[in-house]
Amino acid sequence: MTHIRPYTQVLDRLRNAALRPTRQRLALARILFEHGDRHLTAEHLHTEALQAGIRVSLATVYNTLHQFTAAGLLREIVVDAGRSYFDTNTSVHHHFFNERTGVLEDIPGGDIVVDRLPAAPPGMTIKRVDVIVRIDR
Amino acid sequence: MTHIRPYTQVLDRLRNAALRPTRQRLALARILFEHGDRHLTAEHLHTEALQAGIRVSLATVYNTLHQFTAAGLLREIVVDAGRSYFDTNTSVHHHFFNERTGVLEDIPGGDIVVDRLPAAPPGMTIKRVDVIVRIDR
DNA sequence: GTGTTTGCAAAGTGTTTGCAATTTA
DNA sequence: TAAATTGCAAACACTTTGCAAACAC
Numbered sequence: 001m002t003h004i005r006p007y008t009q010v011l012d013r014l015r016n017a018a019l020r021p022t023r024q025r026l027a028l029a030r031i032l033f034e035h036g037d038r039h040l041t042a043e044h045l046h047t048e049a050l051q052a053g054i055r056v057s058l059a060t061v062y063n064t065l066h067q068f069t070a071a072g073l074l075r076e077i078v079v080d081a082g083r084s085y086f087d088t089n090t091s092v093h094h095h096f097f098n099e100r101t102g103v104l105e106d107i108p109g110g111d112i113v114v115d116r117l118p119a120a121p122p123g124m125t126i127k128r129v130d131v132i133v134r135i136d137r
Numbered sequence: 138m139t140h141i142r143p144y145t146q147v148l149d150r151l152r153n154a155a156l157r158p159t160r161q162r163l164a165l166a167r168i169l170f171e172h173g174d175r176h177l178t179a180e181h182l183h184t185e186a187l188q189a190g191i192r193v194s195l196a197t198v199y200n201t202l203h204q205f206t207a208a209g210l211l212r213e214i215v216v217d218a219g220r221s222y223f224d225t226n227t228s229v230h231h232h233f234f235n236e237r238t239g240v241l242e243d244i245p246g247g248d249i250v251v252d253r254l255p256a257a258p259p260g261m262t263i264k265r266v267d268v269i270v271r272i273d274r
Numbered sequence: 275g276t277g278t279t280t281g282c283a284a285a286g287t288g289t290t291t292g293c294a295a296t297t298t299a
Numbered sequence: 300t301a302a303a304t305t306g307c308a309a310a311c312a313c314t315t316t317g318c319a320a321a322c323a324c
Contacts, residue, residue: 020323022279042314057281062314076218082289083313084218096258107255115250120272121233121242127273135257136264157298159304179289194306199289219314220288 017071027054028064037089039104079104079132094131154208164191165201174226176241216241216269231268
Protein backbone atom coordinates (compact mmCIF):
# COMPACT_ATOMS: atom_id res chain seq x y z
CA MET A 1 0.00 0.00 0.00
CA THR A 2 1.50 3.21 -1.19
CA HIS A 3 0.35 6.81 -1.10
CA ILE A 4 0.28 6.86 -4.88
CA ARG A 5 -3.33 5.74 -5.01
CA PRO A 6 -5.11 9.11 -4.46
CA TYR A 7 -3.05 10.76 -7.19
CA THR A 8 -3.92 8.18 -9.82
CA GLN A 9 -6.74 10.05 -11.47
CA VAL A 10 -4.84 13.32 -11.67
CA LEU A 11 -1.69 11.54 -12.82
CA ASP A 12 -3.62 9.94 -15.64
CA ARG A 13 -4.94 13.31 -16.72
CA LEU A 14 -1.42 14.63 -17.00
CA ARG A 15 -0.18 11.52 -18.78
CA ASN A 16 -3.03 11.65 -21.28
CA ALA A 17 -2.16 15.26 -21.96
CA ALA A 18 1.51 14.30 -22.45
CA LEU A 19 2.49 16.61 -19.62
CA ARG A 20 5.24 15.43 -17.31
CA PRO A 21 3.87 15.04 -13.82
CA THR A 22 6.28 17.40 -12.15
CA ARG A 23 5.84 18.30 -8.52
CA GLN A 24 4.33 21.67 -9.43
CA ARG A 25 1.98 20.42 -12.13
CA LEU A 26 0.77 17.59 -9.98
CA ALA A 27 0.11 19.86 -7.03
CA LEU A 28 -1.71 22.43 -9.15
CA ALA A 29 -3.72 19.72 -10.87
CA ARG A 30 -4.85 18.35 -7.52
CA ILE A 31 -5.99 21.79 -6.36
CA LEU A 32 -7.84 22.25 -9.62
CA PHE A 33 -9.37 18.84 -10.18
CA GLU A 34 -9.93 17.24 -6.80
CA HIS A 35 -12.52 19.70 -5.59
CA GLY A 36 -15.33 19.73 -8.13
CA ASP A 37 -16.02 22.57 -10.54
CA ARG A 38 -13.86 25.57 -9.88
CA HIS A 39 -13.34 29.03 -11.38
CA LEU A 40 -9.95 30.44 -10.59
CA THR A 41 -7.64 33.18 -11.72
CA ALA A 42 -3.89 32.66 -11.83
CA GLU A 43 -3.51 34.71 -8.67
CA HIS A 44 -6.15 32.63 -6.87
CA LEU A 45 -4.43 29.41 -7.78
CA HIS A 46 -1.02 30.74 -6.84
CA THR A 47 -2.29 31.89 -3.46
CA GLU A 48 -3.99 28.56 -2.78
CA ALA A 49 -0.88 26.67 -3.72
CA LEU A 50 1.29 28.74 -1.40
CA GLN A 51 -1.25 28.33 1.41
CA ALA A 52 -1.11 24.58 0.86
CA GLY A 53 2.64 24.77 1.27
CA ILE A 54 3.47 24.21 -2.37
CA ARG A 55 6.44 26.22 -3.54
CA VAL A 56 5.59 27.33 -7.05
CA SER A 57 6.17 30.57 -8.91
CA LEU A 58 3.45 32.67 -10.47
CA ALA A 59 5.12 32.21 -13.86
CA THR A 60 4.74 28.46 -13.53
CA VAL A 61 1.10 28.87 -12.54
CA TYR A 62 0.51 30.81 -15.74
CA ASN A 63 2.41 28.28 -17.82
CA THR A 64 0.48 25.44 -16.26
CA LEU A 65 -2.91 27.06 -16.73
CA HIS A 66 -2.18 27.60 -20.40
CA GLN A 67 -0.83 24.10 -20.91
CA PHE A 68 -3.90 22.62 -19.22
CA THR A 69 -6.16 24.82 -21.33
CA ALA A 70 -4.37 23.80 -24.53
CA ALA A 71 -4.77 20.17 -23.47
CA GLY A 72 -8.50 20.62 -22.97
CA LEU A 73 -8.34 20.12 -19.21
CA LEU A 74 -9.46 23.69 -18.53
CA ARG A 75 -11.50 26.32 -20.27
CA GLU A 76 -10.59 29.98 -20.18
CA ILE A 77 -13.46 32.38 -19.47
CA VAL A 78 -13.25 36.08 -20.20
CA VAL A 79 -15.63 38.15 -18.13
CA ASP A 80 -13.44 40.91 -16.89
CA ALA A 81 -11.01 43.01 -18.86
CA GLY A 82 -7.77 42.63 -16.99
CA ARG A 83 -7.84 39.05 -15.77
CA SER A 84 -8.66 35.57 -16.94
CA TYR A 85 -10.63 32.91 -15.16
CA PHE A 86 -10.06 29.24 -15.72
CA ASP A 87 -12.93 26.79 -15.39
CA THR A 88 -12.38 23.14 -14.51
CA ASN A 89 -15.72 22.29 -16.11
CA THR A 90 -14.96 21.94 -19.81
CA SER A 91 -18.41 20.83 -20.93
CA VAL A 92 -20.81 23.21 -22.66
CA HIS A 93 -22.38 25.46 -20.05
CA HIS A 94 -22.69 29.12 -19.14
CA HIS A 95 -21.95 31.50 -16.28
CA PHE A 96 -23.18 33.91 -13.70
CA PHE A 97 -20.71 36.67 -13.02
CA ASN A 98 -20.95 39.00 -10.08
CA GLU A 99 -19.00 42.08 -11.08
CA ARG A 100 -18.97 43.45 -7.57
CA THR A 101 -17.45 40.39 -5.87
CA GLY A 102 -15.61 38.95 -8.88
CA VAL A 103 -17.24 35.57 -8.28
CA LEU A 104 -17.85 33.49 -11.40
CA GLU A 105 -20.08 30.42 -11.18
CA ASP A 106 -21.68 27.86 -13.42
CA ILE A 107 -25.30 28.20 -14.38
CA PRO A 108 -26.68 24.87 -13.25
CA GLY A 109 -27.92 22.22 -15.62
CA GLY A 110 -28.47 22.71 -19.32
CA ASP A 111 -30.88 25.46 -18.42
CA ILE A 112 -30.03 28.14 -20.91
CA VAL A 113 -31.04 27.64 -24.50
CA VAL A 114 -29.55 29.87 -27.15
CA ASP A 115 -31.90 29.84 -30.11
CA ARG A 116 -31.98 31.26 -33.62
CA LEU A 117 -28.23 31.56 -33.64
CA PRO A 118 -27.29 33.17 -36.95
CA ALA A 119 -24.81 31.57 -39.30
CA ALA A 120 -21.23 32.75 -38.95
CA PRO A 121 -20.16 35.32 -41.56
CA PRO A 122 -19.03 33.80 -44.90
CA GLY A 123 -15.97 31.58 -44.55
CA MET A 124 -16.18 31.60 -40.77
CA THR A 125 -17.03 28.86 -38.32
CA ILE A 126 -18.58 29.20 -34.90
CA LYS A 127 -15.99 28.08 -32.42
CA ARG A 128 -17.86 28.67 -29.21
CA VAL A 129 -20.83 30.52 -27.77
CA ASP A 130 -20.33 32.17 -24.41
CA VAL A 131 -23.24 33.40 -22.36
CA ILE A 132 -22.40 35.57 -19.37
CA VAL A 133 -25.26 36.53 -17.08
CA ARG A 134 -24.06 39.55 -15.13
CA ILE A 135 -25.68 39.79 -11.73
CA ASP A 136 -25.79 42.53 -9.20
CA ARG A 137 -26.50 43.59 -5.65
CA MET B 138 -24.97 80.13 -42.02
CA THR B 139 -22.48 78.64 -39.66
CA HIS B 140 -20.66 75.34 -39.55
CA ILE B 141 -22.34 74.50 -36.25
CA ARG B 142 -25.18 72.69 -37.96
CA PRO B 143 -23.52 69.25 -38.49
CA TYR B 144 -22.46 69.08 -34.85
CA THR B 145 -25.95 69.64 -33.49
CA GLN B 146 -26.85 66.03 -32.91
CA VAL B 147 -23.59 65.21 -31.19
CA LEU B 148 -23.70 68.42 -29.18
CA ASP B 149 -27.13 67.50 -27.94
CA ARG B 150 -25.90 64.11 -26.84
CA LEU B 151 -23.21 65.72 -24.74
CA ARG B 152 -25.59 68.31 -23.32
CA ASN B 153 -28.12 65.64 -22.39
CA ALA B 154 -25.37 63.75 -20.62
CA ALA B 155 -24.35 66.92 -18.77
CA LEU B 156 -20.88 66.70 -20.28
CA ARG B 157 -19.24 69.94 -21.34
CA PRO B 158 -18.67 69.93 -25.07
CA THR B 159 -14.97 70.46 -24.96
CA ARG B 160 -12.91 70.30 -28.13
CA GLN B 161 -11.70 66.77 -27.26
CA ARG B 162 -15.05 65.34 -26.25
CA LEU B 163 -16.78 66.78 -29.26
CA ALA B 164 -14.19 65.42 -31.64
CA LEU B 165 -14.24 61.96 -30.04
CA ALA B 166 -18.04 61.95 -30.00
CA ARG B 167 -18.11 62.74 -33.71
CA ILE B 168 -15.75 59.86 -34.50
CA LEU B 169 -17.86 57.56 -32.38
CA PHE B 170 -21.37 58.59 -33.30
CA GLU B 171 -21.32 59.95 -36.84
CA HIS B 172 -20.39 56.69 -38.53
CA GLY B 173 -23.01 54.13 -37.54
CA ASP B 174 -22.42 51.26 -35.14
CA ARG B 175 -18.81 50.98 -34.11
CA HIS B 176 -16.74 48.75 -31.84
CA LEU B 177 -13.55 50.43 -30.74
CA THR B 178 -10.86 50.06 -28.13
CA ALA B 179 -9.30 53.08 -26.47
CA GLU B 180 -6.20 52.64 -28.62
CA HIS B 181 -8.29 52.47 -31.80
CA LEU B 182 -10.10 55.67 -30.94
CA HIS B 183 -6.91 57.45 -29.96
CA THR B 184 -5.24 56.47 -33.23
CA GLU B 185 -8.23 57.58 -35.27
CA ALA B 186 -8.35 60.88 -33.48
CA LEU B 187 -4.67 61.55 -34.11
CA GLN B 188 -5.06 60.56 -37.76
CA ALA B 189 -7.92 63.02 -38.02
CA GLY B 190 -5.58 65.70 -36.67
CA ILE B 191 -7.19 65.90 -33.25
CA ARG B 192 -4.70 66.49 -30.47
CA VAL B 193 -5.93 64.42 -27.56
CA SER B 194 -4.12 62.33 -24.98
CA LEU B 195 -4.76 58.66 -24.39
CA ALA B 196 -5.73 59.44 -20.80
CA THR B 197 -8.46 61.73 -22.05
CA VAL B 198 -9.66 59.05 -24.44
CA TYR B 199 -10.01 56.65 -21.51
CA ASN B 200 -11.75 59.29 -19.40
CA THR B 201 -14.11 60.10 -22.23
CA LEU B 202 -14.97 56.48 -22.98
CA HIS B 203 -15.82 55.87 -19.35
CA GLN B 204 -17.85 59.06 -19.04
CA PHE B 205 -19.79 58.18 -22.18
CA THR B 206 -20.36 54.67 -20.88
CA ALA B 207 -21.57 55.97 -17.52
CA ALA B 208 -23.92 58.31 -19.38
CA GLY B 209 -25.35 55.41 -21.38
CA LEU B 210 -23.94 56.65 -24.69
CA LEU B 211 -21.67 53.62 -25.01
CA ARG B 212 -21.65 50.04 -23.84
CA GLU B 213 -18.48 48.29 -22.75
CA ILE B 214 -17.98 44.79 -24.11
CA VAL B 215 -15.49 42.36 -22.62
CA VAL B 216 -14.40 39.68 -25.06
CA ASP B 217 -10.69 39.67 -24.63
CA ALA B 218 -8.73 39.57 -21.41
CA GLY B 219 -6.50 42.57 -21.67
CA ARG B 220 -8.55 45.14 -23.49
CA SER B 221 -12.02 46.61 -23.56
CA TYR B 222 -14.19 47.35 -26.54
CA PHE B 223 -16.77 50.09 -26.55
CA ASP B 224 -19.91 49.71 -28.63
CA THR B 225 -21.84 52.69 -29.93
CA ASN B 226 -24.95 50.53 -30.19
CA THR B 227 -26.44 50.55 -26.71
CA SER B 228 -29.58 48.57 -27.49
CA VAL B 229 -29.93 44.91 -26.51
CA HIS B 230 -27.99 42.82 -28.99
CA HIS B 231 -25.11 40.36 -29.15
CA HIS B 232 -21.75 39.91 -30.84
CA PHE B 233 -19.53 37.95 -33.12
CA PHE B 234 -15.93 38.06 -32.06
CA ASN B 235 -13.07 36.95 -34.26
CA GLU B 236 -10.26 36.11 -31.88
CA ARG B 237 -7.72 35.95 -34.64
CA THR B 238 -8.33 39.41 -36.08
CA GLY B 239 -9.73 41.05 -32.95
CA VAL B 240 -12.77 42.25 -34.89
CA LEU B 241 -15.97 42.56 -32.87
CA GLU B 242 -19.27 43.03 -34.69
CA ASP B 243 -22.96 43.10 -33.95
CA ILE B 244 -25.07 40.07 -34.65
CA PRO B 245 -27.70 41.51 -36.95
CA GLY B 246 -31.34 41.86 -36.02
CA GLY B 247 -32.93 40.38 -32.93
CA ASP B 248 -31.82 36.99 -34.18
CA ILE B 249 -30.54 35.34 -31.04
CA VAL B 250 -33.01 34.21 -28.44
CA VAL B 251 -31.77 33.26 -25.01
CA ASP B 252 -34.32 30.98 -23.45
CA ARG B 253 -34.88 29.24 -20.13
CA LEU B 254 -32.68 31.76 -18.39
CA PRO B 255 -32.45 30.70 -14.76
CA ALA B 256 -33.29 33.08 -11.95
CA ALA B 257 -30.39 34.95 -10.43
CA PRO B 258 -29.11 33.49 -7.15
CA PRO B 259 -31.07 34.61 -4.06
CA GLY B 260 -30.88 38.36 -3.47
CA MET B 261 -29.31 38.98 -6.85
CA THR B 262 -30.67 40.69 -9.93
CA ILE B 263 -29.76 40.04 -13.54
CA LYS B 264 -28.09 43.17 -14.80
CA ARG B 265 -27.27 42.09 -18.32
CA VAL B 266 -26.89 39.01 -20.48
CA ASP B 267 -23.95 38.97 -22.86
CA VAL B 268 -23.75 36.47 -25.68
CA ILE B 269 -20.43 36.25 -27.49
CA VAL B 270 -20.25 34.03 -30.54
CA ARG B 271 -16.58 33.29 -31.09
CA ILE B 272 -15.79 32.68 -34.73
CA ASP B 273 -12.76 31.30 -36.44
CA ARG B 274 -10.83 30.79 -39.65
C1' DG C 275 22.67 12.42 -20.65
C1' DT C 276 19.08 14.90 -23.08
C1' DG C 277 15.25 17.45 -23.45
C1' DT C 278 11.71 19.50 -20.47
C1' DT C 279 10.35 22.38 -16.83
C1' DT C 280 11.04 25.84 -13.36
C1' DG C 281 11.89 30.35 -11.17
C1' DC C 282 13.46 34.70 -11.24
C1' DA C 283 13.62 39.19 -12.72
C1' DA C 284 12.81 42.05 -16.39
C1' DA C 285 9.86 43.56 -19.88
C1' DG C 286 5.31 44.17 -21.88
C1' DT C 287 0.41 45.57 -22.34
C1' DG C 288 -3.54 47.97 -21.37
C1' DT C 289 -5.40 50.98 -17.91
C1' DT C 290 -5.66 54.32 -14.04
C1' DT C 291 -4.12 58.14 -11.18
C1' DG C 292 -2.16 62.62 -9.22
C1' DC C 293 -1.68 67.01 -10.11
C1' DA C 294 -0.45 71.44 -12.36
C1' DA C 295 -1.93 73.95 -16.32
C1' DT C 296 -5.70 74.97 -19.25
C1' DT C 297 -10.32 75.62 -20.63
C1' DT C 298 -15.35 76.23 -20.12
C1' DA C 299 -19.47 78.42 -18.46
C1' DT D 300 -13.35 83.34 -11.48
C1' DA D 301 -14.92 78.98 -10.00
C1' DA D 302 -15.37 74.47 -11.36
C1' DA D 303 -14.49 71.08 -14.83
C1' DT D 304 -11.30 69.12 -18.01
C1' DT D 305 -6.89 68.02 -19.99
C1' DG D 306 -2.21 66.02 -20.52
C1' DC D 307 1.71 64.27 -18.78
C1' DA D 308 4.30 61.05 -16.44
C1' DA D 309 4.31 57.87 -13.01
C1' DA D 310 2.06 54.07 -11.04
C1' DC D 311 -0.71 49.87 -11.61
C1' DA D 312 -2.44 45.12 -12.32
C1' DC D 313 -1.98 41.31 -14.85
C1' DT D 314 0.58 38.59 -18.03
C1' DT D 315 4.56 37.08 -20.82
C1' DT D 316 9.41 36.27 -21.79
C1' DG D 317 14.52 35.06 -21.62
C1' DC D 318 17.54 32.31 -19.77
C1' DA D 319 20.30 29.68 -16.36
C1' DA D 320 19.59 26.13 -12.96
C1' DA D 321 16.97 22.06 -11.67
C1' DC D 322 14.45 18.09 -12.85
C1' DA D 323 12.18 13.95 -15.29
C1' DC D 324 12.76 10.13 -18.07
